[in-house]
Amino acid sequence: MDSIVVVGSVALDSVKTLWGESQEALGGSAVYFSLAARHFARVSVVGVVGRDFPKEHRHMLAEKGIDLTGLKELPGKTFRWVGRFGRDLSDAKTLATHLNVFANFRPKLTAAQRAARVVFLANIDPDLQSGVLDQMRRPALVACDTMNYWITSKPDVLRRLLGRVHIFFVNEEEAKILSRQPTALQAARVISHWGPKVVVVKQGEHGALMRVGGRCFPFPAYPVESVKDPTGAGDTFAGGFMGYLAAVQAYDNIEHLKCAMIYGSALASFNVEDFSTRRLENLKRPALDERFREFVACLQVQDGSLPALMR
Amino acid sequence: MDSIVVVGSVALDSVKTLWGESQEALGGSAVYFSLAARHFARVSVVGVVGRDFPKEHRHMLAEKGIDLTGLKELPGKTFRWVGRFGRDLSDAKTLATHLNVFANFRPKLTAAQRAARVVFLANIDPDLQSGVLDQMRRPALVACDTMNYWITSKPDVLRRLLGRVHIFFVNEEEAKILSRQPTALQAARVISHWGPKVVVVKQGEHGALMRVGGRCFPFPAYPVESVKDPTGAGDTFAGGFMGYLAAVQAYDNIEHLKCAMIYGSALASFNVEDFSTRRLENLKRPALDERFREFVACLQVQDGSLPALMR
Numbered sequence: 001m002d003s004i005v006v007v008g009s010v011a012l013d014s015v016k017t018l019w020g021e022s023q024e025a026l027g028g029s030a031v032y033f034s035l036a037a038r039h040f041a042r043v044s045v046v047g048v049v050g051r052d053f054p055k056e057h058r059h060m061l062a063e064k065g066i067d068l069t070g071l072k073e074l075p076g077k078t079f080r081w082v083g084r085f086g087r088d089l090s091d092a093k094t095l096a097t098h099l100n101v102f103a104n105f106r107p108k109l110t111a112a113q114r115a116a117r118v119v120f121l122a123n124i125d126p127d128l129q130s131g132v133l134d135q136m137r138r139p140a141l142v143a144c145d146t147m148n149y150w151i152t153s154k155p156d157v158l159r160r161l162l163g164r165v166h167i168f169f170v171n172e173e174e175a176k177i178l179s180r181q182p183t184a185l186q187a188a189r190v191i192s193h194w195g196p197k198v199v200v201v202k203q204g205e206h207g208a209l210m211r212v213g214g215r216c217f218p219f220p221a222y223p224v225e226s227v228k229d230p231t232g233a234g235d236t237f238a239g240g241f242m243g244y245l246a247a248v249q250a251y252d253n254i255e256h257l258k259c260a261m262i263y264g265s266a267l268a269s270f271n272v273e274d275f276s277t278r279r280l281e282n283l284k285r286p287a288l289d290e291r292f293r294e295f296v297a298c299l300q301v302q303d304g305s306l307p308a309l310m311r
Numbered sequence: 312m313d314s315i316v317v318v319g320s321v322a323l324d325s326v327k328t329l330w331g332e333s334q335e336a337l338g339g340s341a342v343y344f345s346l347a348a349r350h351f352a353r354v355s356v357v358g359v360v361g362r363d364f365p366k367e368h369r370h371m372l373a374e375k376g377i378d379l380t381g382l383k384e385l386p387g388k389t390f391r392w393v394g395r396f397g398r399d400l401s402d403a404k405t406l407a408t409h410l411n412v413f414a415n416f417r418p419k420l421t422a423a424q425r426a427a428r429v430v431f432l433a434n435i436d437p438d439l440q441s442g443v444l445d446q447m448r449r450p451a452l453v454a455c456d457t458m459n460y461w462i463t464s465k466p467d468v469l470r471r472l473l474g475r476v477h478i479f480f481v482n483e484e485e486a487k488i489l490s491r492q493p494t495a496l497q498a499a500r501v502i503s504h505w506g507p508k509v510v511v512v513k514q515g516e517h518g519a520l521m522r523v524g525g526r527c528f529p530f531p532a533y534p535v536e537s538v539k540d541p542t543g544a545g546d547t548f549a550g551g552f553m554g555y556l557a558a559v560q561a562y563d564n565i566e567h568l569k570c571a572m573i574y575g576s577a578l579a580s581f582n583v584e585d586f587s588t589r590r591l592e593n594l595k596r597p598a599l600d601e602r603f604r605e606f607v608a609c610l611q612v613q614d615g616s617l618p619a620l621m622r
Contacts, residue, residue: 018493087493182329182398183516185536205494206517207531216536217609220518220529225496258612292614298528299610301569303603 002140002246003042005113006033007132008122008235009102010047010071012078015275017085019228025276026057027081029122029145032232034066035280036239036267037120039288041246044113046070046132050078050101060281070110076101089230089272090204109135118246121165122235123147126157133164141251143167143242145234151178159194166251168196169238172203184209185216198257200241202234210261212254219261222269222295229275233268236280240267262299266291313451313557314353316424317344318443319433319546320413321358321382323389326586328396330539336587337368338392340433340456343543345377346591347550347578348431350599351558355424357381357443361389361412371592381421387412400541400583401515420446429557432476433546434458437468444475452562454478454553456545462489470505477562479507480549483514495520496527509568511552513545521572523565530572533580533606540586544579547591551578573610577602 006029013027034043044067051073062068079102082095107128114137121129121144129144136142142165150158151174158178162168168191170178175187188199188211201209205227207220241264250256266288273279317340324338345354355378362384373379390413393406418439425448432440432455440455447453453476461469462485469489473479479502481489486498499510499522512520516538518531552575561567577599584590 089494183400183536183538185534189536203517206514207529209531209534216534218518218531218534219610220520220531223496223520223527223529225494225500225527227494255613259614262612296612296614299530299612301573301607301610302566303570303607 001041002117002249003044004037004118004120004242004246005044005046005070005109005116005136006030006037006120006122006239007046007107007129008033008120008124009079010045010049010053012053012080013231013276014080014082015084015229015231017089017229018087019226020275022229022275024080026060027231027276028079029232029235031061031277032235032271032280033120033122033239033242034061035064035277036236036264036271037243037246038064038066039240039267039283039285040243040263041118043067043243044070044116046107046109046113048072048074048101048105050074050076053078064281070113074101074104083231085230089227092230107132117141118242119143120238120242121145122238123150126150126154126161130157130161130164133161141166141242141245143169143238145169145238146174147171148174148177162191163195165196167198167200167242169200169202169234169241171234172201175199175201188216197252200261202237204230204233207265208237208261210257212252212257215254217254217258217261219258219265219299222265222291224269224272227272230272231275232277233272236271237264237268240264262292262295263288266295312352313428313560314355315348315429315431315553315557316355316357316381316420316427316447317341317348317431317433317550318357318418318440319344319431319435320390321356321360321364322413323364323391324542324587325391325393326395326540326542328400328540329398330537331586333540333586335391337371338543338587339390340543340546342372342588343546343582343591344431344433344550344553345372346375346588347547347575347582348554348557349375349377350551350578350594350596351554351574352429354378354554355381355427357418357420357424359383359385359412359416361385361387364389375592381424385412385415394542396541400538403541418443428452429553430454431549431553432456433549434461437461437465437472441468441472441475444472452477452553452556454480454549456480456549457485458482459485459488473502474506476507478509478511478553480511480513480545480552482545483512486510486512499527508563511572513548515541515544518576519548519572521568523563523568526565528565528569528572530569530576530610533576533602535580535583538583541583542586543588544583547582548575548579551575573603573606574599577606
């Protein structure tokens with residue numbers, strides 16, 4: 001198994017949906033990613049929190065085997081996000097973002113982190129993402145995510161970064177804007193020409209589309225009827241995806257990449273069942289494997305043997 | 312193999328998309344459905360055209376083995392639809408609808424049609440759909456589609472009809488309106504309580520979701536990069552779906568229903584590759600079967616055998 005370094009936010013989120021709300025609960029891309037990837041690989045976080053970051057969160061994450069030696073504590077407050085979801089669960093409304101100590105985040109990797117084989121650059125300033133990559137010794141697998149804000153404000157930096165990553169995770173809407181293409185399929189094709197061998201377009205409740213080796217593999221989302229809080233679903237998906245690849249240590253095998261898609265979906269489906277990281281915290285590997293197998297069976301189609309007369 | 316009766320529109324469509332346009336080209340729900348279902352079963356159309364309906368369309372359809380004895384010709388003009396698609400191919404803008412002879416359509420089945428085992432009630436007035444059902448002797452499989460217009464104007468008639476059908480095909484947006492539910496999954500659950508054993512929620516480029524026996528089976532759309540004209544994709548999907556079931560004569564076997572989903576998607580994917588019915592007209596069974604198998608393989612995931620230490 002290869003170890004994974006993840007660089008991203010560690011946050012306190014206040015989220016309201018039609019099914020309830022959470023106040024200053026644990027969140028952030030690096031947290032969701034780690035809680036998903038830990039089922040498969042050793043994960044090490046690069047991030048920053050303020051003095052107010054609750055000790056119990058640190059303890060919980062450490063207890064799950066997540067390495068926090070790279071999680072700096074600085075004077076000031078932890079990054080906070082306040083958001084709301086209406087009936088359309090793919091549409092997060094940001095009510096407030098308080099960067100706090102995250103505003104001056106300059107990721108600095110430990111010696112062990114520099115030597116990691118796998119790195120996930122969660123959605124932060126692409127200049128910082130590049131800076132992290134510069135610090136890595138010789139990673140076997142580099143993946144990143146991004147968001148609208150960077151697509152619009154730093155398109156050139158982002159394009160250069162994409163030339164250096166193997167796997168690019170991106171939301172459908174953002175993929176369309178970045179590529180100036182009308183469909184997810186066309187967006188994935190255009191973006192794959194910029195560097196990433198694997199482009200994963202995340203489509204929320206509609207699943208995700210993976211483009212690799214000139215071929216497209218669309219997968220639906222695992223069906224969850226009672227979604228309580230979609231926050232972190234994308235990072236959880238990436239965590240399952242990358243964790244699985246790190247465990248099998250195979251980075252361009254299509255069958256493994258398909259498994260990674262399914263583990264990513266399975267993890268994301270657990271995550272949205274409850275607020276914050278609650279469901280991910282108490283998720284055990286057997287339940288995850290069971291959902292993986294159930295989803296694989298759901299998608300498996302037996303070749304229909306029609307009566308010969310119809311052929 | 313069971314034979315299928317389809318009741319629906321036979322039209323002349325004028326469609327403009329970003330990739331070209333067609334003028335007064337062959338269209339209509341009954342036509343798309345028949346051209347898809349003919350690969351698997353004998354299809355018989357109940358419909359109406361005007362005196363201006365081009366003879367070559369009749370010849371083409373008859374040549375494909377589609378029974379047109381129930382396609383009446385009346386004085387007046389054929390039903391016409393004028394539409395446009397922008398970059399968002401799931402969003403058809405209707406510029407004009409000229410019902411013409413279709414305005415007084417009162418479907419009357421021939422003796423052979425009454426005895427058919429399978430019937431598809433395409434999107435027409437639910438009162439007419441019920442009237443067709445009343446004429447059927449003892450169908451083994453009844454399926455229907457509908458649209459916003461009827462959901463709003465005749466909700467009670469539609470609800471009663473749903474109590475009489477086995478399979479209900481419906482667009483995602485329409486399913487949400489009909490059921491007053493926020494997601495496709497919840498909509499499918501609510502609607503399935505109204506009667507249909509199988510609810511298929513069509514999600515355009517995102518695929519389709521089937522609910523049967525209390526379980527949900529989401530499938531993506533077969534990836535087509537260069538969609539030229541999405542007109543008729545839903546009816547083509549239903550044609551492949553129903554045709555396959557009529558061929559295997561199995562109506563509540565989940566494995567067959569999954570195959571039906573994939574054949575429906577495969578047929579719809581061919582249909583959108585060209586304007587009007589062009590691609591469907593010249594589609595041969597081997598090419599269809601090849602795409603079916605390719606799609607099945609694409610969705611097949613081999614259970615990832617992770618190193619034991621990770622378990």
